[in-house]
Amino acid sequence: xxxxxxxxxxxxxxxxxxxxxxxxxxxxxxxxxxxxxxxxxxxxxxxxxxxxxxxxxxxxxxxxxxxxxxxxxxxxxxxxxxxxxxxxxxxxxxxxxxxxxxxxxxxxxxxxxxxxxxxxxxxxxxxxxxxxxxxxxxxxxxxxxxxxxxxxxxxxxxxxxxxxxxxxxxxxxxxxxxxxxxxxxxxxxxxxxxxxxxxxxxxxxxxxxxxxxxxxxxxxxxxxxxxxxxxxxxxxxxxxxxxxxxxxxxxxxxxxxxxxxxxxxxxxxxxxxxxxxxxxxxxxxxxxxxxxxxxxxxxxxxxxxxxxxxxxxxxxxxxxxxxxxxxxxxxxxxxxxxxxxxxxxxxxxxxxxxxxxxxxxxxxxxxxxxxxxxxxxxxxxxxxxxxxxxxxxxxxxxxxxxxxxxxxxxx
Numbered sequence: 001x002x003x004x005x006x007x008x009x010x011x012x013x014x015x016x017x018x019x020x021x022x023x024x025x026x027x028x029x030x031x032x033x034x035x036x037x038x039x040x041x042x043x044x045x046x047x048x049x050x051x052x053x054x055x056x057x058x059x060x061x062x063x064x065x066x067x068x069x070x071x072x073x074x075x076x077x078x079x080x081x082x083x084x085x086x087x088x089x090x091x092x093x094x095x096x097x098x099x100x101x102x103x104x105x106x107x108x109x110x111x112x113x114x115x116x117x118x119x120x121x122x123x124x125x126x127x128x129x130x131x132x133x134x135x136x137x138x139x140x141x142x143x144x145x146x147x148x149x150x151x152x153x154x155x156x157x158x159x160x161x162x163x164x165x166x167x168x169x170x171x172x173x174x175x176x177x178x179x180x181x182x183x184x185x186x187x188x189x190x191x192x193x194x195x196x197x198x199x200x201x202x203x204x205x206x207x208x209x210x211x212x213x214x215x216x217x218x219x220x221x222x223x224x225x226x227x228x229x230x231x232x233x234x235x236x237x238x239x240x241x242x243x244x245x246x247x248x249x250x251x252x253x254x255x256x257x258x259x260x261x262x263x264x265x266x267x268x269x270x271x272x273x274x275x276x277x278x279x280x281x282x283x284x285x286x287x288x289x290x291x292x293x294x295x296x297x298x299x300x301x302x303x304x305x306x307x308x309x310x311x312x313x314x315x316x317x318x319x320x321x322x323x324x325x326x327x328x329x330x331x332x333x334x335x336x337x338x339x340x341x342x343x344x345x346x347x348x349x350x351x352x353x354x355x356x357x358x359x360x361x362x363x364x365x366x367x368x369x370x371x372x373x374x375x376x377x378x379x380x381x382x383x384x385x386x387x388x389x390x391x392x393x394x395x396x397x398x399x400x401x402x403x404x405x406x407x408x409x410x411x
Contacts, residue, residue, distance in 0.1 A: 028060050028156055028160075029056075029057050029060045031156065032056040032057070032059075032060045032152050032153050032156045033053035033054075033056045033057045033060075033149075034053065035056070035152050035156075036052040036053045036055065036056035036148055036149045036152040036153070037049065037050070037052055037053040039052065039148050039152065040052035040053070040144075040145050040148050040149075043144065043148065044141050044144055044145050044148070045141050046141050046145070049141070049145045049148075050145075051078075051141075051142050051145035051146055051149065052145040052146070052148040052149040052152070053149060054149065055074055055075075055078070055145065055146045055148070055149025055150055055153070056148075056149035056150070056152045056153045057149075059074050059149060059150050059153030059154070060153040060156055073114075073115045073116055073117070073118050074115075074118055074121065074146070074149075074150060075146055075147065075150050076113055076115050076118075077110060077113075077115040077118035077119070077121040077122045077125065078121065078122075078125045078142065078143065078146040079143060079146070080106075080109050080110065080113050080115070080122045080125075081106055081109075081121065081122040081123065081124065081125025081126040082125055082126070082142055082143055084102065084105055084106050084109055084122070084126045085102070085125070085126040085127075085128075085130040088101070088102050088105075088126070088130055089130055094130050099127070099130075102123070102126050102127065102130060103123045103126075103127070105126075106122040106123035106125075106126045106127075107119055107120075107122065107123055109122055110122035110123070125142065128142070165220070165223050165224040166224045166244070168220060168223075168224065169217075169220045169221045169223070169224035169244055170244065170305030171305075172216070172217040172220040172221070173217055173221070173244065173247060173248055173251065173301050173304065173305055174298070174301045174302065174305055175217075176210075176213055176214065176217045176251060176301070177251060177297050177298045177300065177301030178298060178301075179210065179213060180210065180251070180254065180255060180258065180294070180297050181294035181295070181297055181298050182294075183203065183206050183207060183210070183258065184258065184290045184291070184293060184294035184297070185290065185291060185294055186203060186206075187203050187258075187261065187262060187265065187290060188286060188287035188288075188289075188290035188291055188294075189287060190203070190265065190269075190277065191265075191277055191278055191282075191283040191284075191286040191287045191290070192276060192277075192278065192280055192283025192284050192286070192287055193276055193277075193283070194272075194273075194274070194275060194276050194277075195265075195269045195276075195277055196269070196273070197266065197269045197270050197273065199269075200262070200265050200266040200268075200269040201266050201269075203262050203265070203266075204259070204262040204263055204266045206262075207255070207258050207259040207261075207262040207263075208259055210255045210258070210259070211255070211259075214248075214251075214252050214255060217248060217251075218248065221244055221245065221248055224241075224244065225241050225244075225245070243304050244304060244305070246304070246370070246373050247300070247301065247303075247304025247305070248304075249373075250300070250304075250364050250365060250370070250373075251297070251300070251301065253360075253364050254297060254361050254364055254365070257357050257360045257361050257364075258357075258361070260353075260357055261354065261357040261358070264350055264353045264354055264357065265277060265354070267350055268347055268350045268351075268354075271346070271347050271350070272347070278337075278340070278351075279336070279340050281336055282333065282336040282337055282340055285329060285332050285333040285336055286333055286354070288329055289326060289329040289330055289333055289358060290358070292322060292325055292326040292329055293326050293358065293361055293362065295322055296319060296322040296323055296326055296362075296365055297361075297365070299315065299318050299319040299322055300319055300365045302315050303315040303316055303319055316367060319365070319367065320367050323362060323365060323366060323367070326362060327362060330355075330358060330359065330362065333355065333358075334355055337351045337352075337354075337355060
């Protein structure tokens with residue numbers, strides 16, 4: 001059995017690497033550049049048409065959407081640089097001062113034609129063309145090679161459909177939720193005991209570092225959103241984009257509130273260095289509440305990353321049950337804090353702030369709040385698009401039905 005695991009481990013790693021963005025980008029770019037060079041050797045008058053593989057290398061991206069947008073900007077930047085070079089060669093030729101003016105003019109033109117990250121490419125193309133003798137032939141050859149590279153790069157993503165990165169984005173969101181859960185549990189453990197200030201401050205620094213994790217998750221989600229646009233392998237990319245984006249927005253708000261909660265407890269630790277942050281019963285209730293909220297955060301992440309409708313409904317039911325339990329514990333904590341403040345009013349505002357912050361997290365993850373947010377996002381898209389995509393239509397109708405039934409349940 002051990003030999004089987006040792007034999008299969010490299011295969012598993014290879015399968016994982018096949019979907020790794022770096023591996024996909026490396027193989028796709030190298031192959032596209034090689035094909036572009038072979039084609040350019042036959043069509044371009046240049047002996048070494050390196051502009052074609054260079055263009056293919058820069059154009060080919062991980063997703064089809066970014067390939068299209070990058071290819072257009074890349075071609076525009078090269079054509080603009082060639083035009084600027086031809087104009088300078090006819091007027092002044094190549095001197096030290098004309099080179100400076102050429103670079104300045106090329107950078108200005110790059111911003112005017114809105115090639116974004118390829119603004120330096122306008123100046124590079126202009127310098128390369130101006131530095132040769134046969135300006136006209138080289139200019140047309142460079143434009144031809146650029147078009148070859150752009151077409152080859154686009155063709156690679158049309159013929160070899162790029163992967164969809166929704167699963168990776170979902171894993172990033174779930175990983176972020178689990179990190180939030182671990183931090184909540186550590187914060188809750190400090191509630192019922194005497195907590196040194198430096199321990200509370202350490203939890204605060206951990207909460208602040210979650211901002212960097214959110215940035216990484218957002219980058220993974222943006223890549224997933226790009227992979228869904230114009231991808232022939234995806235039928236309902238809008239649904240994935242709306243659910244994942246709204247889920248990440250909610251998770252980001254929860255991390256911000258958690259950071260505020262950590263700051264509140266740090267301030268409370270400064271005021272009560274020689275005694276526990278809360279009375280024993282209230283501290284135990286807060287620890288239990290943060291533990292329940294932490295579990296609900298993970299359940300929320302599982303909900304927004306679940307694509308199958310039946311699994312999503314069960315995940316939503318589990319989240320609703322956890323939120324109801326947390327609300328019950330929250331009410332118990334509120335009563336205990338009120339009684340404690342009546343006996344000892346010191347730092348009452350910090351106790352109230354703790355209750356306010358846990359309320360905000362519960363409100364953000366509330367299923368009714370999520371339904372309302374999803375409805376707002378789906379309402380922003382035309383009815384024809386919703387009707388053309390059946391899963392989006394079913395979700396939209398289910399959310400509308402839940403909103404109509406909510407007032408009756410509350411009564």
